[in-house]
Amino acid sequence: MLEIAHISKDFGGLKALKEITFHVKEKQIYGLIGPNGAGKTTLFNLITGFLPATHGSIQFLGNELTGLKAHKIAKLGIARTFQNIRLFGTMTVKENILVAQNIRARSGVTSLVQFFSSKERELQEKADDLLKRMGLWEKRKEQSLSLAYGEQRRLEIARALALEPRLLLLDEPAAGMNEAETEDLLGRISEIRNTGKAVFLIEHDMNVVMGICDYISVLNFGELIAEGTPDEIQASEAVIEAYLGREEE
Amino acid sequence: MSVYTQGVIALMGVNILMALSVYAIVMADQVSLGNAGFMAIGAYTSAYLSVKLGIPIFPALLIGALAASFIGLLIGVPLLRLSGLYFVMGTFGFGEVVRTFFMVFEPTGGAYGFRGPVGATLPMIYGWVLVLIVLFWLLSRSRLGRSLDALRDDAEVASSIGLNVTLLKLGVFWLGSFTAGIAGGLYAHYMFYIESGNFHILVSAIAILCVILGGMYTFWGALLGGVIFSILPEVLRFMGGWRLSVYGSVLVLMMIFRPSGIISRQMVRNTGEWVGGIFRKASS
Ligand SMILES: Nc1ncnc2c1ncn2[C@@H]1O[C@H](COP(=O)(O)OP(=O)(O)OP(=O)(O)O)[C@@H](O)[C@H]1O
Ligand SMILES: [Mg+2]
Numbered sequence: 001m002l003e004i005a006h007i008s009k010d011f012g013g014l015k016a017l018k019e020i021t022f023h024v025k026e027k028q029i030y031g032l033i034g035p036n037g038a039g040k041t042t043l044f045n046l047i048t049g050f051l052p053a054t055h056g057s058i059q060f061l062g063n064e065l066t067g068l069k070a071h072k073i074a075k076l077g078i079a080r081t082f083q084n085i086r087l088f089g090t091m092t093v094k095e096n097i098l099v100a101q102n103i104r105a106r107s108g109v110t111s112l113v114q115f116f117s118s119k120e121r122e123l124q125e126k127a128d129d130l131l132k133r134m135g136l137w138e139k140r141k142e143q144s145l146s147l148a149y150g151e152q153r154r155l156e157i158a159r160a161l162a163l164e165p166r167l168l169l170l171d172e173p174a175a176g177m178n179e180a181e182t183e184d185l186l187g188r189i190s191e192i193r194n195t196g197k198a199v200f201l202i203e204h205d206m207n208v209v210m211g212i213c214d215y216i217s218v219l220n221f222g223e224l225i226a227e228g229t230p231d232e233i234q235a236s237e238a239v240i241e242a243y244l245g246r247e248e249e
Numbered sequence: 250m251s252v253y254t255q256g257v258i259a260l261m262g263v264n265i266l267m268a269l270s271v272y273a274i275v276m277a278d279q280v281s282l283g284n285a286g287f288m289a290i291g292a293y294t295s296a297y298l299s300v301k302l303g304i305p306i307f308p309a310l311l312i313g314a315l316a317a318s319f320i321g322l323l324i325g326v327p328l329l330r331l332s333g334l335y336f337v338m339g340t341f342g343f344g345e346v347v348r349t350f351f352m353v354f355e356p357t358g359g360a361y362g363f364r365g366p367v368g369a370t371l372p373m374i375y376g377w378v379l380v381l382i383v384l385f386w387l388l389s390r391s392r393l394g395r396s397l398d399a400l401r402d403d404a405e406v407a408s409s410i411g412l413n414v415t416l417l418k419l420g421v422f423w424l425g426s427f428t429a430g431i432a433g434g435l436y437a438h439y440m441f442y443i444e445s446g447n448f449h450i451l452v453s454a455i456a457i458l459c460v461i462l463g464g465m466y467t468f469w470g471a472l473l474g475g476v477i478f479s480i481l482p483e484v485l486r487f488m489g490g491w492r493l494s495v496y497g498s499v500l501v502l503m504m505i506f507r508p509s510g511i512i513s514r515q516m517v518r519n520t521g522e523w524v525g526g527i528f529r530k531a532s533s
Contacts, residue, residue, distance in 0.1 A: 107393055
């Protein structure tokens with residue numbers, strides 16, 4: 001469903017990504033791992049239209065994404081979260097969800113005079129449902145930034161889900177979480193896949209993703225050094241070297 | 250009511266509209282220092298239409314405001330690419346271009362000013378104030394309003410949830426220039442006489458101060474700011490020359506102790522719930 005082909009990204013002299021090629025399939029949980037500065041977030045930024053690619057192609061369900069604006073890409077069915085949580089700070093928890101439904105709602109000038117429509121009621125119910133599923137229902141009226149760290153992460157994922165995307169991109173969703181929270185989160189990610197969505201997640205601690213990913217790619221200094229099933233990755237010489245190399249520093 | 254008091258109240262209506270016009274653009278996280286330019290376009294266009302062509306005041310005002318907002322769209326496309334201080338400077342430049350244009354443009358009197366527009370009454374001015382307040386109120390509770398909040402909180406994230414940030418910015422820029430155009434038309438038809446000096450950069454600056462003082466995160470702030478900045482000079486009149494110093498000091502203190510302005514979103518929310526509660530009690 002997501003076909004990344006020969007993607008490169010240069011920042012001035014720095015080659016952040018070099019000729020990356022791989023595919024994410026429907027309903028897959030795909031993991032992208034690699035040490036700090038490997039280029040993982042940069043790849044997400046290219047996919048979501050935050051940054052232009054230097055060259056290469058990214059296709060999603062047959063649509064070329066390079067050159068598209070970020071909001072067009074979101075409308076095609078790709079939603080994302082951020083490594084450093086970026087919630088809408090002036091809004092409550094529920095408002096963060098509601099606003100993310102706007103591409104599916106009447107949200108233009110006509111929304112000024114539209115109060116009680118069946119469509120609106122349906123969207124409100126969907127938002128409530130999502131809040132319950134993500135364990136945020138009790139907090140729905142609180143300011144988003146007053147939530148605890150783990151809750152903020154869940155809210156950010158919920159906001160992405162409110163777009164009803166086909167593909168969900170998660171940038172280090174477990175960062176800063178303790179073991180129990182991570183466990184809980186991984187359960188939720190599996191559930192998301194079970195609703196028919198593909199999940200593409202970044203993680204730099206590879207132990208976190210081994211359990212839930214169907215397929216994993218490993219990035220190091222902008223290069224794809226390995227890809228395969230979790231078992232294959234764990235046995236890969238190149239990966240062990242990259243990670244051990246990092247630990248020796 | 251004395252003519253003098255009437256004049257103060259009429260100008261208060263115009264000031265409120267100007268503050269709302271700034272607030273409209275602030276909703277997209279941009280500060281415009283050029284709204285006096287839109288006000289001038291609305292004023293001169295509507296005045297010309299009613300004086301020279303005999304068009305009734307209501308359509309004249311509307312056409313004036315549409316002209317202002319059309320120019321708003323034209324300059325909005327390049328200006329809205331700019332951010333922060335660059336946008337402020339760009340709009341400042343625009344305002345000055347418009348003012349100096351009307352200073353030399355002969356058909357509307359050039360340096361002599363333009364005489365003759367009449368017919369703006371207090372009810373008419375406050376009718377427009379009411380219409381725009383209702384509009385801003387509806388906007389603040391709508392999905393569109395929430396999209397604007399998202400843009401203001403984090404434009405990049407807003408685009409990641411599918412919002413067309415450029416279009417939203419252009420939309421509020423249209424609304425802001427339209428509102429300033431109405432303010433200009435009403436001003437002209439109340440004052441009977443306009444000259445380019447009426448649309449000085451200070452007019453834009455005071456409209457911004459209204460929003461900063463009243464509160465940047467709700468249109469109620471612009472409303473309150475417009476009221477305060479219209480009444481304060483009158484209240485402080487007894488101080489004579491010291492007036493402006495007091496004025497300035499109030500602003501400095503305000504920025505130090507309450508930089509987000511008098512009215513906050515939370516206050517609006519709490520008041521809303523409180524009023525709602527009274528209504529529920531009354532009806533049960
Ligand atoms: N916008 C940018 N401009 C310039 N350089 C950048 C930019 N974004 C990323 N880089 C650089 O590109 C390289 C890859 O960064 P990236 O954020 O993609 O790494 P990462 O794999 O996500 O790392 P981490 O695990 O620390 O999040 C780094 O050297 C970084 O400094
Ligand atoms: Mg990263």
